Each structure stands twice: as C-alpha cells, then as structure tokens.
Amino acid sequence: MKKDLHPLVMIALVAAATLFGRALPTWTLSLATVAASNALIALGIVVLARTGNVSFGQGLFFAAGGYGVALIANAWGLTDAVTQVVIGAACGGLLGLVIGPLIARYSGIFFGMLTLALSMVFYGALVKSTMLGGSDGFNVGRPTLFGMSFTDPREADFMLYAVSVIVTGFAGIGATILFRSEFGLASLAVRENNLRAEYLGISANRVISINFLIAAIFAGASGAFALMAQRHIDPQFAYWTTSGEFVFIAVLAGNQSVAAVFVASMALELVRSFSNLYLPNTWQLVLGVFLLGVILFLPRGIGSLWISKRHGRSTSKAALAIEEGAAQ
Amino acid sequence: MNPVLSVRGLEKRFGAVVAADGLSLDIPAGQKISLIGANGAGKTTFVNMVTGYLRPDGGSILLDGADIGRRSPRSVARLGISRSFQIPQLFVELTAAENLTVAISGVSARMSLKQRAEAQGRGEKAVDLLGRFGLANVADRPVSELAGGVRKLIDIAMALVRRPKLLLLDEPTSGVSAEEKFATMDRVIHAVAPDAATIVFVEHDMEIVSRYADRVVAFYQGRILADGVPSHVLKDHEVRRYVTGGVR
Amino acid sequence: MNFFLTIVLDGLIQASWLFIVALGLTLVFGVLKILNIAHGSFYALGAYIAATAVTMVAARGLPPAIGFVAMLLSVALIASAVGLLLERGLLKMFYGRDEVVLLLVTYAVFLILEDVTKLIWGVNPIYATQPYELFGNLEFAGLYYVGYDLVLIPISAVIGFAIWFGLNRTVIGKIVLAVIHNEEMSVSMGVRVNRVYAIAFAFGVLLAALAGALTAPKISMQPGLSSDVIILSFAIVVIGGLGSIEGAAVGAILVGLARAASVHLMPQAELFVIYLIMAAVLMFRPEGLFKRETARRI
Numbered sequence: 001m002k003k004d005l006h007p008l009v010m011i012a013l014v015a016a017a018t019l020f021g022r023a024l025p026t027w028t029l030s031l032a033t034v035a036a037s038n039a040l041i042a043l044g045i046v047v048l049a050r051t052g053n054v055s056f057g058q059g060l061f062f063a064a065g066g067y068g069v070a071l072i073a074n075a076w077g078l079t080d081a082v083t084q085v086v087i088g089a090a091c092g093g094l095l096g097l098v099i100g101p102l103i104a105r106y107s108g109i110f111f112g113m114l115t116l117a118l119s120m121v122f123y124g125a126l127v128k129s130t131m132l133g134g135s136d137g138f139n140v141g142r143p144t145l146f147g148m149s150f151t152d153p154r155e156a157d158f159m160l161y162a163v164s165v166i167v168t169g170f171a172g173i174g175a176t177i178l179f180r181s182e183f184g185l186a187s188l189a190v191r192e193n194n195l196r197a198e199y200l201g202i203s204a205n206r207v208i209s210i211n212f213l214i215a216a217i218f219a220g221a222s223g224a225f226a227l228m229a230q231r232h233i234d235p236q237f238a239y240w241t242t243s244g245e246f247v248f249i250a251v252l253a254g255n256q257s258v259a260a261v262f263v264a265s266m267a268l269e270l271v272r273s274f275s276n277l278y279l280p281n282t283w284q285l286v287l288g289v290f291l292l293g294v295i296l297f298l299p300r301g302i303g304s305l306w307i308s309k310r311h312g313r314s315t316s317k318a319a320l321a322i323e324e325g326a327a328q
Numbered sequence: 329m330n331p332v333l334s335v336r337g338l339e340k341r342f343g344a345v346v347a348a349d350g351l352s353l354d355i356p357a358g359q360k361i362s363l364i365g366a367n368g369a370g371k372t373t374f375v376n377m378v379t380g381y382l383r384p385d386g387g388s389i390l391l392d393g394a395d396i397g398r399r400s401p402r403s404v405a406r407l408g409i410s411r412s413f414q415i416p417q418l419f420v421e422l423t424a425a426e427n428l429t430v431a432i433s434g435v436s437a438r439m440s441l442k443q444r445a446e447a448q449g450r451g452e453k454a455v456d457l458l459g460r461f462g463l464a465n466v467a468d469r470p471v472s473e474l475a476g477g478v479r480k481l482i483d484i485a486m487a488l489v490r491r492p493k494l495l496l497l498d499e500p501t502s503g504v505s506a507e508e509k510f511a512t513m514d515r516v517i518h519a520v521a522p523d524a525a526t527i528v529f530v531e532h533d534m535e536i537v538s539r540y541a542d543r544v545v546a547f548y549q550g551r552i553l554a555d556g557v558p559s560h561v562l563k564d565h566e567v568r569r570y571v572t573g574g575v576r
Numbered sequence: 577m578n579f580f581l582t583i584v585l586d587g588l589i590q591a592s593w594l595f596i597v598a599l600g601l602t603l604v605f606g607v608l609k610i611l612n613i614a615h616g617s618f619y620a621l622g623a624y625i626a627a628t629a630v631t632m633v634a635a636r637g638l639p640p641a642i643g644f645v646a647m648l649l650s651v652a653l654i655a656s657a658v659g660l661l662l663e664r665g666l667l668k669m670f671y672g673r674d675e676v677v678l679l680l681v682t683y684a685v686f687l688i689l690e691d692v693t694k695l696i697w698g699v700n701p702i703y704a705t706q707p708y709e710l711f712g713n714l715e716f717a718g719l720y721y722v723g724y725d726l727v728l729i730p731i732s733a734v735i736g737f738a739i740w741f742g743l744n745r746t747v748i749g750k751i752v753l754a755v756i757h758n759e760e761m762s763v764s765m766g767v768r769v770n771r772v773y774a775i776a777f778a779f780g781v782l783l784a785a786l787a788g789a790l791t792a793p794k795i796s797m798q799p800g801l802s803s804d805v806i807i808l809s810f811a812i813v814v815i816g817g818l819g820s821i822e823g824a825a826v827g828a829i830l831v832g833l834a835r836a837a838s839v840h841l842m843p844q845a846e847l848f849v850i851y852l853i854m855a856a857v858l859m860f861r862p863e864g865l866f867k868r869e870t871a872r873r874i
Contacts, residue, residue, distance in 0.1 A: 201406050
C-alpha cells in the first residue's frame with residue numbers, strides 16, 4: 001500500500017489549488033470549475049462502485065439537485081452559493097435515501113439498468129412538464145456569496161471556482177477517509193463476496209444503501225454547481241448521455257485513487273475544449289478514440305471497477321453450486 | 329443442561345430429491361461432533377439450514393431454545409452460529425488481516441469510520457487471531473497469493489471472530505495434504521479451545537473423525553443412520569455399508 | 577371502441593419500427609453477449625443514408641417508388657459493410673476481455689459515430705419525405721392514416737418472421753442458435769464461431785439501419801437521433817428479455833401501445849411511461865418477460 005496522505009496535507013492541497021485559481025486565465029478557470037463539479041459526481045460513482053454496483057443513472061440526482069436549487073432560488077430569492085450547494089446536496093440526498101434501500105438488493109447489471117431506467121423516468125417526466133419549462137428548462141440568476149454579489153465576471157468566475165474546488169476537495173478528503181476506514185473495507189468485502197459478508201453479520205443492503213446515499217448527495221451538490229455555472233437548468237441533466245459521461249470519468253479514473261478522478265475529469269474538459277476550439281463538432285470523436293486508446297493500452301485503469309467483482313462472484317457462486325450439488 | 333442446538337423433524341426437498349427427512353438431533357454445549365455421510369446424504373443441506381442459508385420445508389431448529397428456522401444467515405450469525413466453508417469463502421483481493429478485520433467489523437451493529445488499524449484496536453485483534461492459527465506472518469499478504477491450506481485456516485479464523493456458541497466447519501481438512509491434515513486440525517482445535525465452543529464438523533476423512541470427534545452422526549438419504557461415539561459408529565454395519573465402505 | 581382501435585393502431589405503427597431496431601439489438605446480445613450502445617447510431621446512419629439516397633433520386637426526377645427501393649438497397653449494402661468492418665476490424669480485438677470492456681468499446685463507437693454523422697451531414701435537420709406519399713392515405717374510424725405508416729406494420733412482421741424462420745428452419749440459423757445457447761459446446765463441435773459473430777453483428781447493424789431507413793421519410797434527421805433510439809430500444813429489449821426474439825416483439829408492442837395510450841390519455845406520461853415499465857420489469861422480473869431458453873447445464 002502506498003503511503004497515505006495525512007488529512008492536513010490534503011487540506012493544504014485544496015487551499016493551494018484554490019489560491020492557484022487567482023493566477024489562472026478565465027478560460028481555464030471556468031474549465032476547472034466544470035471539471036471540479038464533474039469530478040464530484042464521478043467520485044460518488046466511484047464510492048458506490050466499490051460495493052460492486054455501478055450507477056448509470058446519476059443524472060437523476062444531478063437533475064434533482066439542479067431543479068431543486070433552481071426552483072427554490074427563483075421562488076425565495078436564495079442566491080447564496082454555499083446555500084445552493086447544500087440544498088442541491090439535500091435534494092439528491094433525500095432522493096437517495098428513498099431509492100437506495102429499494103434497489104440495494106439488485107445485483108450488478110440489474111442495479112445499473114435500474115438506475116438508468118429511473119433517471120430516464122425522471123427525464124421523461126421533466127421533458128413533458130410544462131410547469132418546469134419542458135425541454136427548454138428555465139434560467140436562474142447569478143449566485144452570490146455570503147451576501148456579496150459579483151458584477152465583475154472575473155471575480156464571479158473565481159468565486160464559483162473557489163467554492164467548487166473547496167467543496168469537491170473536501171468531498172475528496174471525506175472519500176479518502178471513507179476508503180481507509182472499516183466501512184470502506186466492508187464495502188469492498190460486499191463487492192467481492194456479499195454472501196460471506198452476510199454470514200459475518202454484515203448487512204450488504206445497508207452498506208450499499210449508505211454508499212448510494214453518499215453518491216446521491218455528491219450528485220445533487222454537483223447539480224447545484226452545474227446550475228450556478230450555466231445559470232440554466234433543463235431536462236438534459238437527467239438524460240442518459242449525461243449520466244454516461246460521469247461514468248466515463250469514473251471508469252477512466254479507476255477506483256484506487258481519489259486524485260485520479262480529478263485528473264480524469266480535468267482531462268475530459270481539456271479534450272472537450274481543445275477539440276471544440278480547433279475542430280468543431282469533433283470532441284466526441286476525439287473522446288471516443290481516446291477511450292479506445294485507454295482500453296487498449298491502459299487496461300489497469302479500465303475495468304478495475306468491475307473485475308474484482310466478477311472474480312468474487314464466480315468463486316462464491318461456484319462454491320455454493322458445489323455445496324448445493326452435494327445436497328442433491 | 330439444555331442443548332445448544334436442538335433440531336426436530338427437519339425436512340427439505342429439492343424436487344424429487346429428499347435432502348432432509350425428519351432429522352432430529354440435540355447437541356449439548358462444548359461437544360465436538362462430526363457429521364459423516366456420502367455426497368448427497370444431506371450433511372451440507374443440514375449445515376445450510378442451520379446457518380439460515382436454506383429454509384426448511386418442515387420441522388424446527390432451536391438455538392438455546394430460540395427458533396432460528398426462518399432467519400437469514402446474517403441474523404443467525406448474530407445469534408451465535410458461525411460457519412466455515414468447504415471451499416474457502418474469502419475476500420481474495422484483501423489481505424489476510426483485512427479479511428479478519430471485516431469479520432470483526434461485522435460483530436458490532438455499527439461500523440466504524442475510524443482508520444482501519446486504529447479502530448478500537450481491531451487491527452491488532454485481527455493479527456492476534458491469525459497468530460492463534462500460526463498465520464501472523466502472512467497477515468499483510470493478499471489472500472490471492474496464499475495457498476489453499478492457509479486459506480482454509482483463514483476461513484475458519486473468520487468464523488471464530490464472533491466467539492460463536494456453535495461453530496460449523498464444512499470439511500475443514502479437505503484440500504489439505506495428508507501430512508498436514510492433523511497439524512491443521514490441531515491448530516483449529518487449539519485456536520478454538522479458549523472459547524470452549526461447540527464444534528460441528530462435516531468430514532469425509534475417518535482418521536480425522538476418530539481422532540477429534542466426541543460423537544459421530546452418520547447421514548444417509550436425509551436421515552440419521554447412526555449416532556454415537558466414533559468407535560461405535562464407525563464399526564456399525566450400515567454405516568460401513570452406506571458411508572465409509574469396507575463391506576461388500 | 578373507435579378510441580380503443582385508434583390507440584391500438586397507433587401503437588402498432590409505433591411498434592413496427594421499434595421491433596426492427598430492438599430485434600437487431602437483441603440478436604447481437606444473444607450471439608455476442610454484447611450490449612451494443614452504438615446500435616442507435618446505426619439506426620441514425622441508416623436514416624441519413626436513406627435521406628441522401630432519396631434526395632439524389634428525387635433530384636434526377638425519378639418517381640418516389642424508385643427512391644424507396646434505392647434507399648433500402650443502399651442502406652442494406654452500406655450498413656452490412658460497415659457492420660462487418662466494425663466487427664472484424666475493431667470489436668474482435670476485445671473479445672475474451674471483461675464484458676464491461678466491450679460495453680465501453682461500443683460506447684466509444686457511439687461517440688465516434690455521433691460526430692462522424694455530424695461531419696458528413698451537418699447539424700441542421702434533414703428531411704426526405706418523398707416516399708411518405710407512396711401509399712396514399714386511408715380513412716379509418718374517423719381518422720386519417722398515412723398509408724406508409726400502415727404498410728410498415730406488415731413489413732416489420734415479415735422481417736420478424738424472416739428472422740425467426742432463418743434462425744429456426746435453416747442450417748445456418750440453427751448454428752447461430754447453438755452459439756446463442758452454448759458457445760463452448762458449439763466451438764467443440766467445430767462451429768466457426770468467429771463467422772457466426774460476424775454474421776450476427778452485421779445482421780444486427782443491418783436491422784438497425786433498415787429501421788432507420790424505413791422511418792426516414794417520416795422523421796427529421798438530426799443529431800440526437802441515435803441517443804434517443806438506443807435508450808428506447810434498450811428499454812424494449814430489457815422488457816422483453818435480453819436475447820429473445822419474441823421478447824423484442826412483445827416489448828415493442830407493449831412500448832408502442834403504452835406510448836399511443838399516453839398520447840391520447842395523458843400526454844405528460846408519453847416518455848416516462850416506457851421507462852417506468854422498464855423499471856418495473858427490472859424490479860419484479862429482471863430477466864424480462866421472455867426469458868431466453870437456456871439449456872440445463874449438466
């Protein structure tokens with residue numbers, strides 16, 4: 001095991017990254033803000049994936065957070081950025097609390113398909129809802145921070161950058177602590193051999209539900225960030241391609257390192273920006289080729305989210321089959 | 329004194345196959361009892377029902393007087409029954425110590441967010457338990473790197489974490505070489521001794537059975553063929569005919 | 577009664593093209609065990625190629641019937657070629673790896689094809705409505721139906737029957753079925769599984785593209801078509817059962833009817849009702865309505 005970074009060191013890194021934002025040009029700043037927000041939701045997927053369940057429908061909580069904040073902001077004039085993040089996280093969390101226990105008992109592929117289906121149900125409902133603006137969605141005003149409003153675009157961008165980097169950074173620290181904890185170990189155990197975990201008195205459903213809740217909270221907060229950055233919300237937040245992109249980042253990152261998630265997210269944004277700049281309408285092409293390249297040449301990075309799970313499942317299944325066969 | 333485990337009229341069918349046909353058995357505390365029988369005789373089904381993996385079609389299972397027949401494996405584990413597996417069920421990607429830490433974390437209802445090693449000294453407890461089996465030196469090796477015999481021991485160690493009232497071992501020496509089997513079984517008995525647990529072990533190896541069991545129960549087609557001390561049961565005609573062989 | 581018939585007819589019209597797409601997807605899954613995320617991209621490709629063919633024919637002043645035939649032929653040829661190329665050239669490299677890897681590969685192909693279609697045909701909507709008038713209009717139960725829409729129903733039924741017949745009554749079909757049910761056994765019996773893979777994949781792509789071509793005259797071709805279609809066909813295949821042909825048919829009809837009913841009864845539900853059914857199936861009967869028959873392993 002690599003030497004673990006001390007939490008204080010990680011906090012220092014987050015502070016440094018925030019301050020570094022002063023030196024960055026505007027385009028990098030907005031890029032980094034989007035990257036941080038995407039990393040947050042991808043991190044949630046990685047947390048959940050450690051139980052062997054990959055969510056292909058995080059768009060559900062992403063949109064729930066975004067729409068929740070947008071509606072509240074427009075209705076009550078709540079524009080404080082931090083409050084909005086908290087509301088977004090709460091919206092995602094509330095939904096995750098309800099849904100998690102319902103789907104925790106489904107394994108791997110069915111779990112994934114269920115999350116996908118649920119997010120598309122939400123998408124379908126949003127598109128046809130005239131009250132929420134249908135497929136066009138609606139706009140929100142500029143965010144403020146602790147009562148201060150930012151008319152200078154440069155300051156506004158930096159404020160958003162700082163909030164997103166700090167929140168995502170702390171989420172990353174939280175995730176790292178989680179991974180190193182007993183609960184984190186139990187999560188890996190559940191992925192590997194959930195029957196044995198049950199025999200040891202561990203409730204696999206509870207472990208999965210808690211991880212699911214964390215992922216939902218992260219996704220809701222990320223939705224708030226996306227809303228603040230775009231100042232617009234629409235059903236696309238819940239669409240499967242949006243969820244797919246977040247899974248893409250998580251897959252690229254693998255499940256060993258939290259830092260990898262930030263790197264992967266930043267890489268995605270850079271690729272997107274540069275190809276949009278030089279060759280319009282090609283960023284998906286570049287991304288696709290990039291993905292193929294990674295699959296071919298970096299097999300460790302890909303699939304570590306899933307490979308252990310298959311091993312664990314097949315040995316336990318085989319063992320139990322033999323045991324049951326012995327009873328025939 | 330009341331028996332730790334009391335089974336009455338246990339029944340289980342898989343289609344046309346009768347795995348349990350009115351099984352009744354009382355196991356007193358502290359006894360070391362061996363279940364023998366040919367493949368398909370119903371020993372593993374019995375173990376699966378006692379540990380909550382299978383639900384009996386009929387009959388009752390009482391642990392210290394409480395009915396556990398309808399409970400889940402998790403619930404049964406919490407009540408004091410632990411088992412090991414014929415093919416070790418381990419978390420292969422984790423280290424030996426981590427496997428035990430998971431087992432330890434399963435004991436309490438709440439799981440700690442504290443860092444693994446420090447969490448109430450659980451890391452030490454894991455290594456300590458491994459030491460009882462003579463495995464302290466492989467504590468930090470991933471299980472995937474360890475040999476079958478070692479995995480077997482870790483599997484049993486994990487079952488012991490809860491200090492169970494009743495420990496069920498499914499073929500503890502299968503897959504262990506002839507030279508090693510006594511040493512392995514010695515280690516297991518030695519490790520369990522401080523807790524004075526009741527041990528039920530399924531075995532095919534009659535040398536192990538005669539050496540370590542206080543009592544032997546022979547299964548055949550879901551029924552108990554014979555039940556008594558090893559010297560008696562192993563000489564029984566029907567047992568030799570249907571279980572151990574040696575009678576033509 | 578009229579109302580009921582309207583819904584049924586509308587549902588069947590929808591189901592007809594949905595079935596063809598879903599059939600292709602379920603076939604590829606059954607044989608190669610791959611969930612082809614790029615399946616919708618081939619639908620879009622088929623639609624775009626068809627539009628181009630129709631437009632070229634119309635520009636030469638030829639009658640719409642020729643345009644119809646031309647679009648089907650060109651799509652069939654190009655799609656099969658692309659499908660074969662993709663399978664032999666790209667997918668083959670990843671066989672034997674974790675099933676998720678192949679999923680990611682098809683996702684990459686989906687991304688690539690999205691932009692390829694944008695680069696070739698641009699981002700503005702394209703129309704190719706000439707063949708739509710080929711079969712006139714029909715009045716039924718007080719409503720007007722376009723003949724073309726109604727003709728699609730028997731066309732898709734024929735295609736479905738052809739595939740069923742091909743699989744169950746021809747030697748090649750039986751070989752394909754063997755691979756679907758037990759690949760290992762098929763290999764040990766000397767089946768050239770690689771060939772079966774190539775054929776099945778090419779067919780799957782062909783079906784998707786054909787569906788796209790057949791619907792091209794009644795829709796607008798624009799970016800986003802492929803992502804809409806793949807998620808829809810995926811829902812159908814999950815509802816019907818992955819790898820099952822009957823499932824694809826039943827799933828398509830169910831979804832078609834659900835959509836038609838929603839449009840008439842509760843328009844807000846039109847989109848989400850499909851995924852609600854999908855979620856319900858996953859929760860209560862995860863293997864789908866028609867479990868693909870698996871032989872008992874000894």
